[in-house]
Amino acid sequence: MxxxxxxxxxxxxxxxxxxxxxxxxxxxxxxxxxxxxxxxxxxxxxxxxxxxxxxxxxxxxxxxxxxxxxxxxxxxxxxxxxxxxxxxxxxxxxxxxxLAVRPVAAAEPAGTDAPATGPAELAHASSDPELLPDLADALAAGLNSPGLHSNVRQYITDRLQTVAQRDWPFSAEAFIAGGSGAEAALLCVGTLAAPGGKLAIDVPINPGLLDHIRRLGLEVFQVPADAHGADPAALASALERGARVYLFQPTGPYAMTPPATAARIRELADVIAGFDDVTVVEDDAVGPLANEAGPTFGTVLPGQAVRVRSYCRSYGSDLRTSVIGGPREAVERIRDNRSYGLAVNSRILQDALAHLIESPTTARTLKRARSVYAKRKAALAEALTRRGITTHSGPNAQFLWVEVNSEVDTLIDLATAGYSVGAGSRSFVEPPPGGYLRIATLRLPDDSEAIDRIADAVGRAMHGQMRDLYA
Structure with missing residues (x-):
């Protein structure tokens, strides 16, 4: 203490x-x-x-x-x-x-507002197991990895590097395999910003990742976005105050707005070019599940972008393997900072991931998952719109955002009704006035009546009507 x-x-x-x-x-x-x-x-x-x-x-x-x-x-x-x-x-x-990322138990249902069917836990964007690929063939392929049981460290297998490079958005000098996407992103910013350093980050952001970044002792400046992408003036302010690493979210799982346009990326790159030794860490947390490809700084700022591509939401968290690619010097620093350079991902898991990336069957599974997830999010957004409630969400985002006058009051009322949603303020460095509800959409029910019950509960909570019911 x-x-x-x-x-x-x-x-x-x-x-x-x-x-x-x-x-x-x-x-x-x-x-x-x-x-x-x-x-x-x-x-x-x-x-x-x-x-x-x-x-x-x-x-x-x-x-x-x-x-x-x-x-x-x-x-x-x-x-x-x-x-x-x-x-x-x-x-x-x-x-x-x-600081732990774990599912949250829903509140005890109370009265007629408790959901009869469907999930009450709407705070975390965990994938629907029914929409994940079967891992049996992939793991079997991983068991055939060359050099299995070798004591020689292999920071990325030849097969995984080959398949990852095929659609990497820029020419990277070096690649390594990392752990889960959030773990790999944290490793990158923790290495490149250095202890006690300063970091600019896109918001809204994964609140667990933000908590861990703060735990590293980094001074953090937020970069909000508009309809065209991250705000150049906010990024310039962060760099003027000493930030030398920018955590950029190209696919935006927590975004309220679309990915940055090509024109905005060039504008942001011009801002970065005015400062020495700035590195962009591109946290591609959505990975292959993205509906729209995320932009990159790797083509406009050669040698200054490190990209982390996560596959957890696409293929399941048990693979716990991401790919990190970028300038050789930066990637080697990141590699050496991962348990003093001793940690490597299992060859079995790396080549299992490579198998999934190449598999036509997995591609069909992903296509279906994108469609189902999009329909679930649209269904709740439409139900809320019918009740006069405006939502915000980027095309790749896995949350709906609802602005509220009092975040605490609304969370209390929803919890009382049996629904656990995210506290939106936790995704910002500087919490907005009033606050937001952050509603996870990947595992929403496909039942329209259950969707209507959720929308009704949100509407009543926003207007304080549940306080009368449970007074």
């Missing part, structure tokens, strides 16, 4: 039992769900309340703090929706790791 929290000792050394008096005092001082949520969120993120800490029951907290049972229930529901606490059978409510 740092010195700022030297006098705050709410938990035992084993982080399993919370000092009830301390927490009761904090909640009593807050007095409402709207105040309890930011208080507890801050304490959890700062490490004052550690992962694994078991919280007292809602009834205990209510009786001892004087705050209503409903207010405490609603506050914990929002924290659950943000992935900060989880409820375990027989284990009560436990503080989760705020």
């Amino acid at each position: 740092d010195n700022n929290h030297a006098n705050e000792t709410p938990y035992a050394a084993d982080a399993e039992r919370l000092d009830d008096d301390w927490l009761v005092h904090q909640i009593a001082a807050a007095g409402s769900a709207e105040s309890v949520v930011p208080l507890l969120e801050r304490k959890i993120r700062e490490g004052v309340i550690q992962p694994g800490t078991r919280l007292p029951t809602i009834r205990t907290l209510s009786e001892r703090s004087g705050v209503s049972f409903r207010n405490i229930h609603d506050a914990l529901a929002v924290l659950r929706g943000k992935g900060l606490v989880e409820t375990r059978r027989r284990g009560g409510t436990v503080v989760a790791d705020p």
Whole structure:
């Protein structure tokens, strides 16, 4: 614990039992769900309340703090929706790791607003298992990799490099295989920005990735986008303040707007060209699942772009293999910084991925997945539009964004109705006024009635109507 929290000792050394008096005092001082949520969120993120800490029951907290049972229930529901606490059978409510990316348990359904069918967990863009390719043939192909069991490190297999190069958007001097897409992107910016460095990032962004970037101690400046792409003035401001790495999202899984146009890329490149030693890390998180190809700086700024291509959402997270390509010096630094240059991906997984990239059967599976995902997102967007609710989403984005007057209030009301959605403010360095709901769309139900129930719940939550239902 740092010195700022030297006098705050709410938990035992084993982080399993919370000092009830301390927490009761904090909640009593807050007095409402709207105040309890930011208080507890801050304490959890700062490490004052550690992962694994078991919280007292809602009834205990209510009786001892004087705050209503409903207010405490609603506050914990929002924290659950943000992935900060989880409820375990027989284990009560436990503080989760705020930097871990994990599915969030939905709130207990309440009354007639609970979804009868379909998922209540709408915070995370996890792929639908029914739309992922069969891995059996791919893994069998991986078992035939040349040099299997060799002790010689192979940072990328010949087969994977060959197939990745075929549609790489620029001429890269070197390639390596990385872990999952987010892990590889974090490795790249952590290496190239260096400890204590400064980083410009596109927003909105994966909130878990943003949390990890902050954990590295990097100073972060956000670069918002308009209909043409990232804002050149915001990027220039970040570079003027010392940022020398720009985390660019070419396919934009969290984007509210379309990918950057060719004209905007040239404009951004002109901004970058005015500063020395700037590297662009292109985080192609959508990969082959993209509906529109993402732009690149690799052709307009030769030698200054490193691209990370993820395949997790396309082929499944168990492959945990991405491809990193770019200038030799930068790629070698990234390679050497991955567990001191000792870490390599399994040849089996690398060549299994290569098999999937080349497979016509997998290509058909991907085509179907794109179609189904697009229909699911469009169905909810249309249902919300019919209710007068405007949504924002880029063509490759896997979320719908809804602007709200009070993010906390709306999250509380949706959680009370049994729906866990993302807190949009977490995807920004500088949270916008009011806030946003971030609704994951990949695993939305295909049932139009279930979609209507979700849209109805969002509409009521936005207008505070659930507070009357559950008062």
